[in-house]
Amino acid sequence: MTIETHASELTVVDQDEPILELVDVGKSYGNVNALRGVNLTVRQGEVTCVLGDNGAGKSTLIKIISGLHDYTDGTMKMHGEVRHFGSPRVAQAEGIATVYQDLALAPLMCVWRNFFLANELRNGPFLDIPTMKRVCGEELVKMGIVIPDLDRPVGSLSGGQQQVIAIARAIHFGAKVIILDEPTAALGVKQSGVVLKYIAAARDAGLGVIFITHNPHHAFLVGSHFVILKLGHVSLDAHRDELTLEQLTGEMAGGQELAELSHELRAVDPGKVVEAHTVAPGGVSAPVLDQDELSGMKDV
Numbered sequence: 001m002t003i004e005t006h007a008s009e010l011t012v013v014d015q016d017e018p019i020l021e022l023v024d025v026g027k028s029y030g031n032v033n034a035l036r037g038v039n040l041t042v043r044q045g046e047v048t049c050v051l052g053d054n055g056a057g058k059s060t061l062i063k064i065i066s067g068l069h070d071y072t073d074g075t076m077k078m079h080g081e082v083r084h085f086g087s088p089r090v091a092q093a094e095g096i097a098t099v100y101q102d103l104a105l106a107p108l109m110c111v112w113r114n115f116f117l118a119n120e121l122r123n124g125p126f127l128d129i130p131t132m133k134r135v136c137g138e139e140l141v142k143m144g145i146v147i148p149d150l151d152r153p154v155g156s157l158s159g160g161q162q163q164v165i166a167i168a169r170a171i172h173f174g175a176k177v178i179i180l181d182e183p184t185a186a187l188g189v190k191q192s193g194v195v196l197k198y199i200a201a202a203r204d205a206g207l208g209v210i211f212i213t214h215n216p217h218h219a220f221l222v223g224s225h226f227v228i229l230k231l232g233h234v235s236l237d238a239h240r241d242e243l244t245l246e247q248l249t250g251e252m253a254g255g256q257e258l259a260e261l262s263h264e265l266r267a268v269d270p271g272k273v274v275e276a277h278t279v280a281p282g283g284v285s286a287p288v289l290d291q292d293e294l295s296g297m298k299d300v
């Protein structure tokens, strides 16, 4: 247990206590059951990976946690208290930050303007530009991000760097839980490495991270806990000590279903069917990357 002191309050933080806990959560849209009986626990200093194919319910889960939609079954607790956020503004005020794929960055605006977008600092009636630039630079450096020119339009940076700016911004504005919606989906290998490095940085800074992804290899590099959603329910829920990358990849690929498909295809034309591999070549168990290991991945 640790005691965190802030200027005006004293908060007792039990590190074993989940920040956020979903118990048996369901969501129906009319007669469509998008989620059923979902249990999910988010702890500080951990990355909870949520994996799933299209239509699995990942977006619905994000919308519930970020206050866009309410759940229709079960309970969601934050610091042990049952919560229905009612709006994204309330969720944000409670420390839930969501970094969507499209990032909500303004591509033509410069880096520091994006960092303070909707939270601008003022000096009387004027924008306090020198302070915003200084704070933005300091915060990015704290996360090990070097952007030589903060006056550059954000749209001229790489996709990886933009993701990282959005993550740093969420942390600076007090996120306790950060939801990352497929942050590596549109990126190549090198840029994905950059983003994974900062997911690990957010984890090591003590945030609870929810990492939504299709990619078990990316999940396994930084994840503490893995939940696979399939057609709205949890098909796997395991701590990283309980499974290998091979098993996670097999589960994601739908191991049993692939084996059955391969069997059926063999029956159709035995000569032409290649065995369905559920695991990528070399898909072996990998360690959780810590900061030192991840810093070996080159920046873009």
Ligand SMILES: Nc1ncnc2c1ncn2[C@@H]1O[C@H](COP(=O)(O)OP(=O)(O)OP(=O)(O)O)[C@@H](O)[C@H]1O
Residues within 6 Å of the ligand: 029, 032, 033, 034, 052, 053, 054, 055, 056, 057, 058, 059, 060, 061
């Ligand atoms: N507003 C809605 N009204 C009705 N059905 C919905 C609505 N939103 C989602 N659904 C349904 O709920 C199920 C889960 O959808 P969801 O978008 O959460 O999945 P997903 O895992 O995010 O998929 P994707 O990766 O394709 O975005 C799908 O069957 C979808 O059609």
